[in-house]
Amino acid sequence: MTTSTSDPTREDLIRAEAARLGFDVCRFADARADWPAGARLSEFLGLGRHGEMAWMAETAERRAHPNAMWSGARSAVMLGVNYGPEADPLTALEATDRGAISVYAQGDDYHDLIKKRLKALARWLQGRFGGELKVFVDTAPLMEKPLAERAGLGWQGKHTNLVSREFGSWLFIGSILTELELRQDAPSGGACGQCRACLDICPTDAFPAPYQLDARRCVSYLTIELKGPIPRELRPALGNRIYGCDDCLAVCPWNKFAQAGREQALHAREALKSPALEELARLDAAAFRALFAKSPVKRVGRDRFLRNVLYAIGNSGDPNLAGTAQEHLADPSPLVRGAAVWALSRLLEPSAFAALRAAAAEADPEVLAEWCAGALGSTDG
Incomplete structure (x- = not known):
């Protein structure tokens, strides 16, 4: 047949x-x-x-x-x-008091x-x-x-x-x-x-040449893969990007x-399209797991995520968020404490920052380095 x-x-x-x-x-x-x-x-x-x-x-x-x-x-x-x-995800970058989460991570x-x-x-x-x-x-x-x-x-x-x-x-x-x-x-x-639109828009110049990526400068790598503090010179370029x-x-x-x-x-999820930085900064471990259940964001863990949120708070230019950052000076995680110090160095007047530094009881060397860098005004590198 x-x-x-x-x-x-x-x-x-x-x-x-x-x-x-x-x-x-x-x-x-x-x-x-x-x-x-x-x-x-x-x-x-x-x-x-x-x-x-x-x-x-x-x-x-x-x-x-x-x-x-x-x-x-x-x-x-x-x-x-x-x-x-x-909608165009770039519009999320305009609301500096809110976090920008990569499109792929806004759902399951x-x-x-x-x-x-x-x-x-x-x-x-x-x-x-x-x-x-x-x-x-x-x-x-x-x-x-x-x-x-x-x-x-x-x-x-x-x-x-x-x-x-x-x-x-x-x-x-x-x-x-x-x-x-x-x-x-x-x-x-x-x-x-x-066309080189994708190369020119990169906030951290992560493309050494067309078709080449240096992940060490990529915001997705910095906010997701990097476990420690993000290099100071790259933090301002993050803007309000808190995941990807x-x-x-x-x-x-x-x-x-x-x-x-x-x-x-x-x-x-609507809750992840443009979440308020102030609310995200107050997530404890249980609330973090609940908000990001089934989400890829959960893989970075609460501490790394709060690091990103606090950097975004520091980039917001809104001194009203300084109190939210200050709440994390006693956080159990040195990573979170260091990010809080950096945010405060960006939002507070030098005298107010110096007063907080004098009152801080900090022993972790990396967090102490953040206090010193903030006092010297070297937060941008």
Whole structure:
């Protein structure tokens, strides 16, 4: 019996099931082909641009190529979920008494949301076509953005994030590596042209050159990955960004073709869109866990989050928030106390700051250094 040319292909069936499960795009790449991503990673690590993210160096060999992590992988099923915001996230930077939380973190943790769908698709895929497979969503040593570029979901823009013609810079990426031989899609090709909007808007100059990122200067790294105090010279540039940064994504011209994503509409919480800094600063451990239940923000912990909030208070220029910062001079965490000192050095007159310093009973060397820097007026570096 011959098969009609109109019968759906295996790839068509996979795309249809992916769409049914809530994915906005599904394309295929050869997991075995050579690529330059491994060399770029080696250069990135060699320059120390990964900062404290030691896990990147520790897993560098497995990250170098999909087959270095799993030799059995023949094809990659690359999937995207649109999380485009309903409004321009850059407007949140104008309300300096409120915190700006990155769009992706204003709802439930996307790892949890997407992994459930990926596992469901993987079960269907294996049940229908067989073959071993592995599921990934930004939690294993697999460089997904180069694979997504190879599959044609988009291209890595000058900000190093994926850019899509249909969804702009707002795509969550997931992947399934499989032993199956699937017909690969063509790469979409880069289309940034002469535009450098994403590079120019970066508040901390984290891009040494187009298509290169120094994570040590990136606001997302500083507010999420860095465990200790953020370097003094970078703190003013944080503004009111308290978790992540959307600037380079939000300014991308390709966003004009993107529609608001279903995920953002379904899962974004009003309480996280523009929260008051004063209220956030008063979160104890239990209140922090309650507010950020199911949110990726919970992973940084209360102390690191309050560090960010207090830096934002210091950047607010509002002396009425000085009392809120002062409440944290006796916080159990040296990280929080140090951030409170820095905020007060920005909000108080020198005489008032000196009086607080004289009354402080501080023994931690890093917090003492904050008091000294504040007294000398060297809070900006």
